[in-house]
Amino acid sequence: MEFCIACLISVLLAGYSTGQLYKSRDEFKVKIIDYCRTENCEKAQYSYHRNSCRGPNFWSRVTPCWGRCSSFRQSPVNIITDVTRYVPHGPLQFSKFCDRVDVQLIHRGFVPHFRVDRDSKIVMCNVPNQGKQKYIIRDVHPHLGRRETRGSEHAFDGSFYPMEIHLVFINSRYRTFREAMTRSGGLAVIGVMVEIEENKKGRRSNRRGYTHQKNSCRNVANCRLKSATRLSHLMVKYFKKIDKEKTNSKNEMNKTFTADIGQAISLNEILPYDLSYYTYHGSLTTPPCYETVQWIMMRCPIKVTREAYKALANLPDLQGHPLSKYGTRRPLQRGITDHPTVDVQRNFLCKSSGNRRDVCYRRG
Numbered sequence: 001m002e003f004c005i006a007c008l009i010s011v012l013l014a015g016y017s018t019g020q021l022y023k024s025r026d027e028f029k030v031k032i033i034d035y036c037r038t039e040n041c042e043k044a045q046y047s048y049h050r051n052s053c054r055g056p057n058f059w060s061r062v063t064p065c066w067g068r069c070s071s072f073r074q075s076p077v078n079i080i081t082d083v084t085r086y087v088p089h090g091p092l093q094f095s096k097f098c099d100r101v102d103v104q105l106i107h108r109g110f111v112p113h114f115r116v117d118r119d120s121k122i123v124m125c126n127v128p129n130q131g132k133q134k135y136i137i138r139d140v141h142p143h144l145g146r147r148e149t150r151g152s153e154h155a156f157d158g159s160f161y162p163m164e165i166h167l168v169f170i171n172s173r174y175r176t177f178r179e180a181m182t183r184s185g186g187l188a189v190i191g192v193m194v195e196i197e198e199n200k201k202g203r204r205s206n207r208r209g210y211t212h213q214k215n216s217c218r219n220v221a222n223c224r225l226k227s228a229t230r231l232s233h234l235m236v237k238y239f240k241k242i243d244k245e246k247t248n249s250k251n252e253m254n255k256t257f258t259a260d261i262g263q264a265i266s267l268n269e270i271l272p273y274d275l276s277y278y279t280y281h282g283s284l285t286t287p288p289c290y291e292t293v294q295w296i297m298m299r300c301p302i303k304v305t306r307e308a309y310k311a312l313a314n315l316p317d318l319q320g321h322p323l324s325k326y327g328t329r330r331p332l333q334r335g336i337t338d339h340p341t342v343d344v345q346r347n348f349l350c351k352s353s354g355n356r357r358d359v360c361y362r363r364g
């Protein structure tokens with residue numbers, strides 16, 4: 001008896017410290033309550049490891065303040081384009097669309113963030129279903145998966161892209177992201193799907209999981225693909241720097257990497273040529289999963305270089321593993337068999353050919 005208790009204690013302690021894996025779901029359920037759960041919301045940690053006690057399927061049980069992670073308006077979702085509703089919201093409007101802004105790159109071992117200063121004054125208006133509210137950009141970050149064929153968080157008609165970039169805007173009524181995320185209408189997030197641009201030899205990947213469904217209302221064949229060359233450049237330069245620095249300081253995996261990048265990037269260098277979108281009401285895709293996000297999913301993707309994709313995939317996580325080991329995408333929450341209902345609107349007609357022009361012109 002003593003032996004068994006000793007065994008149990010050692011196994012459970014190991015589980016507590018490392019996010020132990022459990023063989024059966026029932027076994028796991030019992031143990032997570034005591035050993036992965038913390039009452040202190042500030043100290044709670046999450047993981048993208050599917051079988052970990054802190055993995056995406058169990059976020060709602062890790063700490064009391066994350067209970068909404070299993071609620072009904074969660075993101076990401078699968079957008080079934082043929083059942084989306086046309087609503088003439090008109091185009092999104094931006095100030096300083098072509099101006100490059102200063103950012104601070106922050107990597108803590110999860111998703112790397114390009115944090116934009118509030119004083120950048122990059123404002124988005126005409127946000128669907130939010131009236132005259134103004135939104136200010138605060139953050140740009142990419143998501144990727146364990147496999148190249150499934151890297152985006154959202155899906156269109158069940159198809160994923162290698163990456164998805166989120167541009168996070170906060171309602172100008174609020175001072176900080178933390179304040180805005182708890183308020184209704186507090187956040188608007190633009191999601192951009194990202195393809196990988198093959199190298200000059202024109203090598204075509206046969207690992208593409210996404211498909212362009214010609215007959216669906218997605219109509220992606222009309223998209224003129226934008227090469228996000230500036231974004232690719234920043235990803236390669238700075239993500240490689242993080243990789244090097246973290247590798248050189250093996251005992252400091254928890255250390256936050258930061259770098260100030262002046263005149264880093266403009267909205268025009270991230271968003272596709274065609275700004276038509278799908279939109280729905282959803283949540284943050286990380287804990288604490290507040291359901292305060294007006295999601296704006298761009299119909300057309302952009303593309304980054306393979307080198308940029310690799311630089312992201314190789315970034316070290318908290319344990320020093322490459323990010324691609326577990327990925328940084330939350331599984332679909334709605335628009336799938338178990339949870340089919342998502343009310344998604346679109347601001348374009350299915351047969352429209354879209355806007356294919358570049359709106360920024362280089363000076364001089």
Ligand SMILES: [Zn+2]
Binds near residue numbers: 141143166285
């Ligand atoms: Zn995100």
